[in-house]
Amino acid sequence: MCGVAQTVKRAYKYRFYPTPEQACELARTFGCVRLVYNKALEERTRAYTLEGRRVSYAESSAALTAWKRTEELTFLSEVSSVPLQQALRHLQAAFAHFFAKRAKYPTFKSRKKSRASAEYTRSAFRWRDGRLTLAKMDAPLDIVWSRPLTEGAEPSTVTVSKDAAGRWFVSLLVEETIRPFDPAGNAVGVDAGITALVTLSTGEKITNPRHERADRRALARAQRALARKTAGSTNRAKARVKVARLHARIADRRRDHLHKLTTSLVRENQTVVIEDLTVRHMVKNHSLARAISDASWRELRSMLEYKARWYGRALVVIDRWFPSSKLCSACGSLQDVMSLHVREWVCACGAVHDRDVNAARNILAAGLAER
Numbered sequence: 248m249c250g251v252a253q254t255v256k257r258a259y260k261y262r263f264y265p266t267p268e269q270a271c272e273l274a275r276t277f278g279c280v281r282l283v284y285n286k287a288l289e290e291r292t293r294a295y296t297l298e299g300r301r302v303s304y305a306e307s308s309a310a311l312t313a314w315k316r317t318e319e320l321t322f323l324s325e326v327s328s329v330p331l332q333q334a335l336r337h338l339q340a341a342f343a344h345f346f347a348k349r350a351k352y353p354t355f356k357s358r359k360k361s362r363a364s365a366e367y368t369r370s371a372f373r374w375r376d377g378r379l380t381l382a383k384m385d386a387p388l389d390i391v392w393s394r395p396l397t398e399g400a401e402p403s404t405v406t407v408s409k410d411a412a413g414r415w416f417v418s419l420l421v422e423e424t425i426r427p428f429d430p431a432g433n434a435v436g437v438d439a440g441i442t443a444l445v446t447l448s449t450g451e452k453i454t455n456p457r458h459e460r461a462d463r464r465a466l467a468r469a470q471r472a473l474a475r476k477t478a479g480s481t482n483r484a485k486a487r488v489k490v491a492r493l494h495a496r497i498a499d500r501r502r503d504h505l506h507k508l509t510t511s512l513v514r515e516n517q518t519v520v521i522e523d524l525t526v527r528h529m530v531k532n533h534s535l536a537r538a539i540s541d542a543s544w545r546e547l548r549s550m551l552e553y554k555a556r557w558y559g560r561a562l563v564v565i566d567r568w569f570p571s572s573k574l575c576s577a578c579g580s581l582q583d584v585m586s587l588h589v590r591e592w593v594c595a596c597g598a599v600h601d602r603d604v605n606a607a608r609n610i611l612a613a614g615l616a617e618r
Contacts, residue, residue: 253427255557256403260418263390270415272383273407276326277363283311283323284334288353291342299348304339311335325380326467329371337366364408372405379405379417390417397423411491427559432519436611438571438603439547441538444507446585446603448611453508458501459541466493501543509550513560519551520614523567563614571606 268476272605291302292309311331314320318360323331377396378387400421408416422601436448444455469490476483512519526545529535548564555562565571573582577598585592590602 251423253557254422254424257423257425258399258406258418259394259396260416261386261390261393263415263417265388265415266386269381269384269386269388272326273365273409273415274363275322276330276365276383277322277409278358279326280330280365281361281363283331284338285355286314286453287311287335287338288355290336296464301342304335307335307338308332321541327371328367329365329367331381333366333368345430357374362408362410364406367405367407369403372402373583380407380417381407388417392597397421410495411445411488412495414495415490420443425557427557428514431515431517431560433516434520434615435512436520436607436609436614437512438607438610439522439542439544440526440603441535441542443575443603445547446607448604448607450601452603455542456500456508457538457541458497458504459533459537462493462497465617466490466497469493471472501541502546505543505547507552507555509547512551513554513558516560516562518563518614518618519555520563520611521548521551522569522571522610523564524548525567561618563618565610569610569613571609572602574605574609575600576605576608576612591617 278423287307287310290307294300294302299318311323315323315531338353341350341353345352367381375382377392379402380387394438396419400419401421402419402421403565404420406420408418408419410416438446440446441455443452445453447453467485473483473486473490476486524544526539529539532539551562554560570581573585574583575596578594578596580596582592582594585602591600593599
């Protein structure tokens with residue numbers, strides 16, 4: 248891989264604490280963004296279903312202008328127009344993916360289930376001396392700078408969001424020059440698992456922290472308390488936030504662990520070889536679905552992909568049907584069957600194998616053969 252520095256777009260996400268006025272303005276903006284997206288989707292669906300016609304972004308934008316002039320939707324003019332236009336652009340992208348058969352038909356945004364967010368482009372915010380002020384606001388956001396932003400970086404897009412746990416976040420998209428890691432002479436095969444999150448061809452096993460299982464009892468207790476609350480009551484809203492906070496804590500710890508693991512793998516190895524696992528099919532096994540979801544193999548692969556691209560490493564993905572567990576890494580003979588409960592086995596050639604380490608070594612050999 249080439250060791251030339253490259254310029255990439257990178258998002259930095261921070262938590263912030265809005266004033267009551269800012270929280271009110273953002274809540275109104277979130278509601279308007281959702282309304283505009285859903286109304287535009289309804290119009291596009293009607294045109295596509297009844298007339299067989301595709302509506303362009305320009306037509307949706309013109310419709311938005313007309314909506315603002317109506318008596319019932321005049322409040323759309325009270326929030327920044329940029330997040331509303333960005334909602335239309337996101338809808339346009341969703342339809343482009345649908346018509347290209349890369350995604351399903353776009354769905355309506357729900358007030359309770361959809362992520363509350365608004366996207367501001369450069370004309371709708373002011374960035375000065377490390378302080379961010381959004382359109383329609385007089386004061387900058389109180390951001391907790393948990394890590395430094397790249398020196399001299401100028402955000403091109405700002406996305407504000409609020410999660411189900413009631414936490415506010417701002418994501419700053421910047422252009423950043425990333426220098427690849429120094430060349431490494433190592434290559435590693437990675438076998439994803441449940442007991443061990445990953446097993447490496449070197450024989451090392453990274454234990455699965457099982458973050459969801461660690462908080463399962465507290466989560467079950469909070470969910471039972473939520474079920475007992477009266478629908479629509481203030482106490483039910485509080486209980487729902489408590490459940491959301493537990494889920495957020497689990498997700499945060501899992502993501503932090505995956506970041507540390509993937510950065511270590513990419514830094515120490517020039518080539519990383521993994522299997523092409525189809526998680527959406529594997530979770531249909533109800534006895535393993537919870538553990539597979541907690542392991543988050545899909546996020547692990549996603550992190551490896553973009554970090555390898557950033558830092559000048561090679562990520563090789565081998566075919567999902569490759570018999571990595573049943574193949575002897577010493578002599579190459581293939582076992583007929585091997586059930587999941589078999590963790591160690593002996594080949595006819597006399598080699599004694601740990602199932603996962605053997606699989607990782609076979610994955611590495613197959614990946615190197617493809618290069």
